[in-house]
Amino acid sequence: MNNDQGIKWLQFRFLFPAILFILLVNIYPFLSGILYSFKDGTLLKPGAFVGFANYVRVLEMDEFWHSFSFSFWFALFSVIGSYAIGLFLALLLNIDIPGKGLFRVALLVPWVLSSVVSMVGWRWMIGSQSGVVNTFLQTLGFEPILFLSDEKWAVFSVIMVKIWRSYPFMMVSLLAALQSINHDLYEAASIDGAGRWRSFLSITLPQLKTVTFVCWIMMSIWSFNDFDVLYLLTGGGPIDATENLILMSFNYAFVKDSIGVGAVLAILSLIVLMVLAVILLRVQKKDK
Structure with a gap:
């Protein structure tokens, strides 16, 4: 064994525990x-x-399509809302204001x-008619709202x-990107007569594209796969x-004791997320 082969073998020996750990923790459960x-x-x-019988059963379930629809809209509005608020706060924190830290x-x-x-x-604030929010609404003369008991209000x-x-994730990511923009671009735009709105559209947003796509991809995956908010709140x-599909998968696997259907739901969720990630990455690549 020559020196190069000895070095490669030594590297493999050092990496083997990490590779084994990844196989046991990720690959085997998958x-x-x-x-x-x-x-x-x-x-x-x-x-x-039973072959693909579980897949056929799931695709024929009205509950599956309802959960899929809710998962999509939940992820979409969560991404749009969190991005809009995060961008506004990042722009606000990027200027010199008292008490910024x-x-x-x-x-x-x-x-x-x-x-x-x-x-x-949140359950303490909106979970009952005597919660903080409903108490405040009643003091203003409004009827209490069943935030977690009515279907539309629960969504x-x-x-x-x-x-x-x-x-906060959107805010921190976008704030870091804003602070990396070269201020000479804004000075040049100001000399050319561009106002704040034009500078925002022509400089700020294009400079944030890469970070925006990454945030959208990650937040779409996290929102589509969200478990703790939905499980703990409603x-x-x-x-x-x-x-959503993840909560439905959990219920079938651990509550209704149908591990086959639960596994199918988890796999279908993974496929949807992979397709979503590929689409967003292709859009980013095409835009570049």
Whole structure:
């Protein structure tokens, strides 16, 4: 064995524990999930091989298409809302204002708080007619709103809470990108007579394109796959109005004890997210 081969073998020996860990933690559960999707059983009894019967069963379920539709709209409005708020706050924090450091810390609170603590707080505020929000509305002469008991209001509520949880990520990412823009571009635009709005459209937004696409991709995946907000706030209710594919997969696998259907739902969610990521990356590449 020559010196180069010895170095490569030594490198492999150092990398082998990490490779083994990745295989055990990521690859093995993934392959197990695919195998479970072709069987009809429970967590304790894998059951018999049924081929694509579970896939056909899921695609024929009205519950699946409702959950898929909700997952799509939940992700879409969460991304749009969190990006709009994050961009506005990033622009605000990018200028010299008194107490800017304090505002940055305060605006990061929704991101820093644990999901359990934040969702308990939201349930306390909007979960009943005697909650803080409904108490305030009643003092103004309005009727209390069943935020988590009415289907439409529950959908609205979980989207608003998801935006509240997500905007700090958008804000931090966009603020970092704003601070990297060359100020000479704005000075040149000012000399040419461009106002703030024209400079924003012609300089700021184009300079933020790369970061924007990355944030959209990541936030789309996180929102489509969101579990903690929906599970802790509504549990998918009322009447499955706020049940996305991931929560539906959890319910079938661990509550309804149908591991095959649960695995199919998880795999279909993965396929949708992969298609979404490829589309966004192609759009970014074409734009460049």
